[in-house]
Amino acid sequence: MINVAVVGTGNIAHAHVGGLLTFPDRCKIVALCDIYPEKAQAMKEKYQLDCEIFADHQVMLNSDLKIDLVHVxxxxxxxxxIAVNSMNAGCNVVVEKPMATCLAECDRMLEAERHNGVTMACIAQNRFRNSIYRLKKTVDSxxxxKICLANVQSAWWRGHCYYDLWWRGxxxxxxxxPTLNHAVHHIDMLNWLEGRMPDSVxxxxxNVMHDNAEVEDLSLACLRYADGSLAQITSSVVHHGEEQGIVLQCADAKISAPWEVKAEVTQANGFPKQEGNEALKKALEEFQEQIPPLAHEGHTGEIENVLSALEKGERPLITGEDGRRTVEVITAIYKAGFTGQQVKLPIESGDEYYTFDGVLKNAVHFYEKTASVENFAEERITVGNYK
Known part of the structure; x- marks a missing residue:
């Protein structure tokens, strides 16, 4: 039995708790921790948990409570x-997205994982959506x-009051x-599908809709790979409908999530034949249909993968190294957006943007946040739309 502590009991923690409770014979939630302990207590009562409540994660780690896994x-x-302190205490960790705010922090976390001989996983639950999982299988087939152009649509909508919360914006x-906190999902998927990193950004x-936030609410990025292929990333919280997805224009066909396949074949004049490449379209459709569905999707699917990795002494599908790669692409997008220049990858430790202080020093403040609220009432949240 894996004893689990959840640190932070806000909106996304419910997805973690729900996923953990799916496997009662494999894990048990033994602690909830939040700087607002009343929120942790409310979560305990909502899910009828037999667990302890803490207001400080270090107090929790220093207690006599046996904890094997900490969800941050x-x-x-x-x-x-929190992740480093937990790993130094001998705990494995699952870190919500984004892994950290900068590459220096990512490297501190990776070093703590190596030094303590524990396992760190980073949340990128959309790899555990059937549509994305099947797209990856199809790419790998x-x-x-080869992928020539990837169009990544991280399209979300958040009302003006979203950024009223004291720490947001x-x-x-x-x-x-949204480049860091929403498109993080899609950038992880892009890195996974491509199986490589870009060499320039x-x-x-x-910020076009949220004058109560210092940060961007919309970004457009272009990534270039060593072979000349490109990727476009839209990161937004101004898109009505939240229609998200990834379209891959490959050498022989277009494939996408949500699933669609197109395949052209040329006439003698270079223009496409009206019927397209029917044989290839049929082969791709048949390949998709034969891929068995995942047993669990979303956070539950990733949590099951982490539990299996710990039980078997294996690495989880989404590691700290994966989380760092995503943060590196995001850092490059910010650097390019702040400077108006093309940014080369990798970003080395001597780069000003390697540290969070460097990012803060150079960050463009679109607006200044002058007022805030401490907490929101618990209401429904959206976690992605791939229909």
Whole structure:
């Protein structure tokens, strides 16, 4: 039995608790921790948990309570501190997205994992959506040929009051806008589908709808890979309908999530034949249909993967190294957007943007946050739309 503590009991923690409770014979929630202990108490009562409540994660770690795994579900600016302290206490960790606010923090976390001989997983639950999982399998089959252009749509909508919460919309506490906190899902998926990192990035950032936030609410980025292929990433909280997805224009066919397949074949004049490549379209459809569905999707699917990895002494699907790669692409987008210049990857430790202080020093404040609320009432949240 794996004893689990959840640190941070806000909106996303419910997805973690729900996932953990799916496997009562494999794990048990023994602690909830929040700087607002009344929120942790409310979560305990809602799910009828037999667990202890803490207001400080270090007090929790120093207690006599046996904890094997800590889920870090706090705002991004304390991910590193809580994860490192937990690993130094001998606990494995699952860190919500984004892994951290900068590459220096990511490297501190990776070093703590190595030094303590524990396991760190980073949440990127959309790899555990059937549509994304099947798209990855199809890419790896090479039926569609190499990826020439990826169009990534991280389209969300958040009302003006979304950024009223005290830590949101500030560079210091949230670390960024939708590029860091929403598109993180899609950038992880892009890195996974491509199986490689870009070598340069260009970007533009703006804030067009949220004058109570310092950070961007919309960014457009272009990534270039070593072979000349490109990727476009839209990161937004101004898109009505939240229609998200990834379209891959491959050498021989277009494939996407939500699933769609197109395949052209040329006439003698270079224009496409009206019927397209019917044989290839049929082969791709048949390949998709034969991929068995995942037993669990979303957070529950990733949590099951982490539990299995701990039980078997294996690495989880989404590691700290994966989380760092995502943060590196996001850092490059911010650097490119702040400077108006093309940014080369990798970002080395001597780069000013390697540290959070460097990011904060250079961050563009679109607006200044002058008022805030301490907590929101518990209401429904949206976690992605791939229909």
């Amino acid at each position: 579900c706090t705002p991004p600016y304390v991910h590193c501190e 090479n039926l569609a040929g 500030t560079w210091e506490k949230e670390g960024g806008g 260009m970007a533009m950032l703006t």
